[in-house]
Amino acid sequence: MTRAPRALVDSGALKFNLAAVRRQAPGARVMAVIKANAYGHGLVGVGRALADADAFAVARIEEAVALREAGLGNRIVLLEGVFEPGQLPLAASLGLDVVVHSREQLEMLEAAALPRAVETWVKIDTGMNRLGFRPEDVSQVTRRLAGNPGVAGPPRLMTHLACADERDAGTTDRQLQGFTAAVSGQPGERSVANSAGLLWRPDSHADWVRPGIMLYGVSPFAGQTGIQLGLRPAMQLLSRVIALRDVRRGERVGYGGTWTAQADSRVAIAAIGYGDGYPRSLPSGTPVMVRDHRAPLAGRVSMDMIAVDVTALPGVCVGDAVVLWGQQLPVEEVASLAGTIPYELLCGVTQRVGVTNV
């Protein structure tokens, strides 16, 4: 018996999107961002599908450990570096690249006795004010790293764009100019672009691009889908109908009775809810696909179930597939109805939803 709900993840689509990244940034190497369980797509499966990437990027050392345990020998960059000194020997023995974004991390590296030298990336804050050194401190930081026998080769240099997804040219210009000035005269490769930078600002490509969302076939830009950008959505979230009921005109459906049948209607109950990551904030009317047709959500999303008005779709049966997002129903559209971004919906698919690689 197959699990319902399930997230089907299309390895062919992931590879197709990686090829699209390479076409878009032909001069750059690709660091595939597969943190947060590969944006909900399954860390190891995605790692295997994207094994041709030049490196992987993760946020937590546990994610890197899982990739190594699965036998993936690719270069892996820890985007936030290590969180405590005890993680440094593990990072070194696993051959991980560590980002150094703070004085504390610099000092941890200086105090560590490592089994082998680690590759480093210095993160520079060019305006996001989240992580990174101020531009004026960069030369001192790189000097200290270069003089550290625990550090292999010249540190690489990176920054992160705060507003590229909004196509905010002013902010992006200022960040790019700030980065160029901060790294001028420094050896070491450079990396700036996330998916939005990669797609919209060729001048941000540098030596390494760091796409995340576009590898999954999803757009970083509001109001535009991955499909419209020539990408292939990799995830299809699906479940199935577990019950059907006929409701009479005037009867109400679900918690709070927020949906009222305007005429005698047929409602399909599907096994998916906010306990699976299908957000409760979705309003009645949100489309889901039943039998390859769109049908509207009726009433509130509950923990394990939703109700769908299938009155206009005769022949719906218990067991029929219900697609919550995928190729025919872009996750961008669903996210916008939920008042959020597709990143959050994809990462929010919960553990009880099995990922099946197809």
Ligand SMILES: Cc1ncc(COP(=O)(O)O)c(C=O)c1O
């Ligand atoms: C430092 C860094 N680089 C790259 C990315 C990839 O961003 P996107 O998924 O928008 O391509 C992220 C994601 O949050 C990130 O934190």
